[in-house]
Amino acid sequence: MAKTAPEISMPFIQLNKQSRKALYVQLYEEIRTAVLNGILKPGDRMPATRMLSKELSIARNSVILAYEQLILEGYLGGKTGAGTYVAGIPDQPEFLQNHKSVLETQTGGFLSGNSLAGKSNLLFRDCDFESIRTFQISVPSFADFPFKTWAKIAAAIYKDIGALHLGYDHGQGYEPLRAAIAAHLRINRSINCTAEQVVVVNGSRQAIHLIAELFLKQGDQCWMEDPGYTGAKSAMQRFGAEVCPVPIGENGLDIDYAIEQFPNAKLAYITPSHQYPMGITMPLQERLKLLAYARRQNMIIIEDDYDSEFRYNGRPLAALKGIDTHGNVLYVGTFSKILFPALRIGYMVLPSAALAQEFTYAKALTDRQNPVIDQAILNEFIRSGHFQRHLRKMRTLYKKAQDDLSGILLKELGKNVKVYPAEAGMHFVLQFKQQHAADLIKQDAGQSGLILTPLDKLSVKFHHHSGFLMGFTGYSLEEMEKGVQLIKKITRL
The missing domain is CATH 1.10.10.10 (Winged helix-like DNA-binding domain superfamily/Winged helix DNA-binding domain)
Structure with a gap:
């Protein structure tokens, strides 16, 4: 057998x-x-x-x-x-x-040699599925989004779908949505533009890459906030530019340092309304100084206005683009953080319709256009007033969430931490007074189910070894309380 x-x-x-x-x-x-x-x-x-x-x-x-x-x-x-x-x-x-x-035998692999990895360790490679964990930054409150309203709008669009142009649409974006974006920016961000100056993109990252592709050449210097958005540094490096780290002071980007150290820079990337990640708002005098320098030097400024709609004290400040009279500022915005990341709709505002057309050509080379139906749904969501109502509601809820989390941290960790509440945005900075506590959080690296982003991860030269970003917008009070208890357990404070 x-x-x-x-x-x-x-x-x-x-x-x-x-x-x-x-x-x-x-x-x-x-x-x-x-x-x-x-x-x-x-x-x-x-x-x-x-x-x-x-x-x-x-x-x-x-x-x-x-x-x-x-x-x-x-x-x-x-x-x-x-x-x-x-x-x-x-x-x-x-x-x-x-x-x-x-291909691998000829090139040594996609990310090597003359391709992406050989250029810099700053490259941003987040392309995997991203689970949501407590204190992760830029997570909207999905529980408070009006999905039923969104679904009704979507159903109405599909019911009358024949009214849309179902062939290839203009690569610049669905015209009614571009007009709605221009109207929103005029009222809320003091940007006077037309639909012809707006280009719809797949999120702010695509916009930044397009700018780098069209304006930068090998060796061009770029001012980059440090710490700052790794995705922007990656875009500059990808197209051969030199990243020039500029420290963040009490007024945001240290303009005097940047001018002294890198006087020949061709481009500056900034987040003036809510500096990412430190949360500082650049005051008017500094904005005017930056614009004056850009005019003299013919320098391009990328203004990434990623979450300034969520301002908790007074109205959102006017955008830098709104006071730019010479066309130096290229404005970038996104709906991913205001609504939900899966939407993947962002936009750019260019100084002229002619330049917007050049960006449209560049964008169309790789993805032709954004999905028209998604744009139509978003346009109706804005046009019918739901977008503004959602913004007003979220400002109130997010302010309370920040206050709640700040209070919990001070109650449980008190003398061991320093909390820097944000005037705007979806995260604030938490600093541990004892370096060993910060090191224990870094060693945990998400194993506990929390995500505290170290400021060091976003720095090139100017490090903040004991600082972390705390997202507060997508979590219940109970989740934040449990999260802080886990921080206490990890740090042994």
């Missing part, structure tokens, strides 16, 4: 129970990959469903569903009375074999 093959151990299987992807799908993918890579060989006997579910601490039904799909696709086979086995794959496609592709 033939011996039954022993069940194979599968320690290589890694399941992420925090992921939105179903566990049976993850298990199916792990086993399928192991078969294709040769880790599991034809004839290997698979563990019984009951045993594997116990080993992985998941429901047996998840294992059964994964096995059934693998059997259906021919990766596994069942033998009556003998269990489940790995099936043979006699003609494995060449592209699945374990060797480098033709």
Whole structure:
């Protein structure tokens, strides 16, 4: 009588129970990959469903569903009375074999040599699924977004979808949305522009990359706030520019330092209304000084106005673009943080319609246009007044959330920390007075379920070793209380 093959151990299987992807799908993918890579060989006997579910601490039904799909696709086979086995794959496609592709052998890999990784360690590579954890920055309050209203608008758009142009639309963006953006900016940001000057993009990052692509050449110097937005530094580096770190003072970007150290800079990237990440607002005199210098030097200014709508004391300040009389400022805005990140709609305001057309050409080379239907829904959301109502509501809720979190931190950690409440935006800075506490938070690196972004991660030269960003906009009072208790536990304060 033939011996039954022993069940194979599968320690290589890694399941992420925090992921939105179903566990049976993850298990199916792990086993399928192991078969294709040769880790599991034809004839290997698979563990019984009951045993594997116990080993992985998941429901047996998840294992059964994964096995059934693998059997259906021919990766596994069942033998009556003998269990489940790995099936043979006699003609494995060449592209699945374990060797480098033709492109890799010629270039040394996508991120090497003359491509992205060889240029700088500043490159921003966040392209994975991003789970939301307590104190993560720039997370809107999804629970307070009017999704029912959004859904009604979407249903109405789809019901009368024939009214839209369903062919290729203008790469500059859906014209009614561009007009709505221009009207919003005139009223709320003191920017006097027309729809012809607005270009709709896939978030602010695409806008910054387009600016770098069109205006920068190898070796051009760029003033960059330090600490500052890593995505902007990445864009400049990608197109060969030299990142020139400028410290942040009590008035925001230290303009005098920048002029003295980097007088030949061609471009400046700034966040004047709510400096990212320190939260400082650049006063009017400094704004005028910067504009005057830009005029004399013919310097380009990128104004990234990423979350200035959420101002908690008085009306939002006028944008730098609103007082630019010579066309030096390229204005960038986004709906990702105001509404929800998955929307991926941002916009640029250019000094002239002609320049906006040049940016449209550059954008259309890679993605042709933003989805028209999404733009139509957003346009109606703005046009019918829901956008302004949502902004007013969120300002009140976010101010309370910041006050709540500040109070909890001071109550629980008091003398061990310093809290810097923000006048605007969706995060504030928390500084630990003891460096070892900050080091313990960095060592945790999200393992506890919290995300506290170290300021060091956003710095090139001017570091703040004990400072962290605290997001407060997307979390309940209970979640923030539990989060602070975890901080106490991690830091042993």
